[in-house]
Amino acid sequence: MPSSPCRLCPRSCGVDRPAGNRGFCGETTELRIAAASLHRGEEPPITGRGGSGTIFFTGCTLGCVFCQNRQISQAGMGRTVDQAEFIRICLALQERGAENINLVTGSHCTPVLADFLRSARNEGLVIPLLWNSSAYESLNALESLEDLVDVWLPDLKTLDPGLAGHFFQAPDYPETAAKAILHMLDRRNTPRWNGPVLVSGVIIRHLVLPGYLESTRAVLQWFADHCRGRALLSLMTQYTPVGDPKKAPGAYVNRDEYGKLLKWLTELDIEDGFCQELVPDDSWLPDFERTNPFSSALSTPVWHWKTGLHCK
């Protein structure tokens, strides 16, 4: 359980969560989930053949103005699950062929999750655990997960404090995220594979923001300096203008920008990883009101906050 006052993440709000109060992340000590599914839209070494067993948590420690998951990250959609139900969800994903358990944005519930995951391991959960986060995390919180997490999947959103303040309400994001990622790399510095599936290692994601390519250039340089040969890069071009147009970029990544990205990857000799193709529209955006928040091509629902576990 997060201690009181809560200093779990770098926001360090200091609220009394055990008393039912909510800090920036919007959550008390209860674990809330919006959806769980077999997801086929993640990077190939995570998706594998069976799909990635994604579990989407409610709440978030960042306030990205263009968040594609704002229904759950900022608007509180989801419902409380206890330990027994959490374990049932994990085991259902495993039974249905998931390659891994992909814990999406759980940084604000780390202590509860660590307990639940340990119990799930004791109850027969054997597939790899993947920590899918913004990297806006304290080293203490990461240390509490070290014996559990097999694959770290952090974002590196920007290294520019001005942009981080404007877009994420976190000017300390660059310094914090860089430290968190280096810590993850120290713990899992050699990728391990089971056939085409990554079972231990680090994949660093970066979402390209249209009109802010200099920020991406700095991230690529940092990756080349600190991570080349130790981690995979996932360069994402799916930015979709869904946020407040006064605050968030109002366009998609264009062909000229895409050409620059490819050129920089070559110049910096970054070969290990993925560069997403240009995404032409918003048809992939999730809607967590729906039992399957994604298209049926992308995802098979296993659990939903309104309906619980789905029958096969």
Ligand code: SF4
């Ligand atoms: S986990 Fe939530 S309540 Fe705790 S410090 Fe971070 S944002 Fe604040």
